Amino acid sequence: MNPMDSEEPILRTLDSSGISKVQEMTIPGQESSEVSKTLQDAFSIFDNRLRHDHPACFAYMPSYPSPLAWIGDLLTSVFNVNAAMWNNSSGPSVVENTLLRWLADQAGLPQSAGGCFVSGGSMANMSAIVMARDNALPQRRRSDGVAYLSDQTHISVAKGLHMAGFCDYQIRTIPTDNDFRFNVELLNQAILEDKANGFLPFLIVGSCGTTNTGSIDPLHDLADLAEKHSMWLHVDGAYGASISLSETNKYLADGLGRADTVSWDAHKWLFQTIGSGILLAKHGWKLEKSFSIEADYIKTTRAPDGSTSFYNVSPELSRPSRAMSLWFTLKVLGHQRVGKMIDQGVTLASVAEQELIDLGDWEIVAPPTLSVVVFRYSPFNLSIDDKELDSINLAISKRLIAENVAAIFTTKLRGRTVLRLCVINPLVQQENIKQILQRMNQTAQKELGLHPSLKEAPITPISFCSDSLPHVQPMVQQE
Numbered sequence: 091m092n093p094m095d096s097e098e099p100i101l102r103t104l105d106s107s108g109i110s111k112v113q114e115m116t117i118p119g120q121e122s123s124e125v126s127k128t129l130q131d132a133f134s135i136f137d138n139r140l141r142h143d144h145p146a147c148f149a150y151m152p153s154y155p156s157p158l159a160w161i162g163d164l165l166t167s168v169f170n171v172n173a174a175m176w177n178n179s180s181g182p183s184v185v186e187n188t189l190l191r192w193l194a195d196q197a198g199l200p201q202s203a204g205g206c207f208v209s210g211g212s213m214a215n216m217s218a219i220v221m222a223r224d225n226a227l228p229q230r231r232r233s234d235g236v237a238y239l240s241d242q243t244h245i246s247v248a249k250g251l252h253m254a255g256f257c258d259y260q261i262r263t264i265p266t267d268n269d270f271r272f273n274v275e276l277l278n279q280a281i282l283e284d285k286a287n288g289f290l291p292f293l294i295v296g297s298c299g300t301t302n303t304g305s306i307d308p309l310h311d312l313a314d315l316a317e318k319h320s321m322w323l324h325v326d327g328a329y330g331a332s333i334s335l336s337e338t339n340k341y342l343a344d345g346l347g348r349a350d351t352v353s354w355d356a357h358k359w360l361f362q363t364i365g366s367g368i369l370l371a372k373h374g375w376k377l378e379k380s381f382s383i384e385a386d387y388i389k390t391t392r393a394p395d396g397s398t399s400f401y402n403v404s405p406e407l408s409r410p411s412r413a414m415s416l417w418f419t420l421k422v423l424g425h426q427r428v429g430k431m432i433d434q435g436v437t438l439a440s441v442a443e444q445e446l447i448d449l450g451d452w453e454i455v456a457p458p459t460l461s462v463v464v465f466r467y468s469p470f471n472l473s474i475d476d477k478e479l480d481s482i483n484l485a486i487s488k489r490l491i492a493e494n495v496a497a498i499f500t501t502k503l504r505g506r507t508v509l510r511l512c513v514i515n516p517l518v519q520q521e522n523i524k525q526i527l528q529r530m531n532q533t534a535q536k537e538l539g540l541h542p543s544l545k546e547a548p549i550t551p552i553s554f555c556s557d558s559l560p561h562v563q564p565m566v567q568q569e
């Protein structure tokens with residue numbers, strides 16, 4: 091069973107009888123079960139999934155882990171270190187601290203920066219909100235604090251605000267501009283208005299790579315505004331902060347290093363398995379203000395270099411040594427290669443945009459900034475109302491997945507149903523993208539009933555590059 095085999099279904103979901111079968115497999119029997127038989131069960135259970143690593147999966151932020159990350163994960167599990175306390179995990183803790191410092195350098199954060207690995211972007215965002223609350227809002231005035239998001243901010247931020255004790259009346263959602271970036275003018279007005287009404291604006295959450303369109307907020311402008319109003323600036327770079335590793339494109343994230351905190355998911359665009367999130371803080375010691383706590387049964391010993399145990403700078407106590415997989419991957423590949431793998435996504439998104447333009451009938455709703463392009467089938471010479479186009483675009487997405495052509499899911503932008511393609515997998519070649527979009531064009535025409543004969547048209551199989559060391563081959567060809 092090769093997870094990179096493009097013949098595999100991109101998405102398989104259990105039906106009712108499948109659910110019953112898996113339930114039967116789940117309940118442990120009185121008697122023991124053969125390891126080999128149980129492994130077979132595990133494979134058939136995992137068969138029912140979205141294959142994020144399928145080269146035709148462009149949905150969400152597809153997690154495409156390098157096989158090197160698998161090795162890193164295996165090491166993490168085998169050694170099973172509890173990276174909570176310094177003296178119990180000194181080796182992996184030094185790796186974690188050193189890697190965090192290195193990542194902070196890439197993002198442009200100052201020497202004072204620190205951080206921790208967490209399970210993902212949602213936990214990183216929530217932890218950053220807790221830090222903003224503790225550093226930028228007087229304890230007795232928490233109920234007056236106001237946080238500012240844009241209409242493109244990821245849902246995990248509002249969720250994190252609620253978990254950190256904030257109510258809906260304390261959250262402002264500011265409209266974005268035509269490029270889906272924070273409208274700084276409107277943000278400033280909202281802050282001034284809230285101040286005039288006795289509120290305490292304390293947090294601006296910018297995005298470096300929004301989920302819908304990959305847009306990057308004007309980070310310098312947000313930092314200026316945060317400084318002007320003495321507010322905390324958190325930048326959600328769960329997806330887009332990885333661009334900092336690209337020599338060619340890192341300028342896109344200029345200003346990221348001015349944030350007080352940054353979220354960064356290695357399981358998105360740093361080719362790690364799910365569960366690898368990062369929180370960076372401009373001033374590492376401020377993490378302790380929010381997360382440090384003592385107990386009689388845990389004695390904090392500081393490392394000779396002064397660093398503390400990770401349970402004092404992160405929300406968790408018991409925690410795996412999550413940094414090891416990313417370290418292993420970066421070490422083996424070298425960071426230049428990883429930067430080029432990231433660049434490949436940026437290039438492919440532009441190739442996709444050009445192909446859509448060449449095909450005609452496709453409106454580019456959000457041109458790529460990073461590796462996302464958003465578009466909509468909208469034949470120019472036909473007058474079809476927006477509602478009908480919404481259903482046609484949804485139908486296209488469903489048909490592509492039903493026919494196992496590609497996972498290109500819909501989202502909504504300014505109330506319209508649009509198609510969204512995010513390309514992260516470095517196995518994907520320019521030719522693959524073009525072929526898939528051509529197939530999508532045929533699907534769209536079928537949906538519109540323009541060319542019923544296309545239903546019988548032969549389908550050319552799309553052949554993807556596959557290799558036991560995925561991503562190495564395409565990169566070599568490019569160099």
Ligand SMILES: Cc1ncc(COP(=O)(O)O)c(C=O)c1O
Nearest residue numbers: 210211212244246301326328329
């Ligand atoms: C911009 C952004 N922030 C945060 C998150 C949440 O990250 P996670 O799913 O790792 O919790 C996502 C997830 O896609 C995201 O795209």
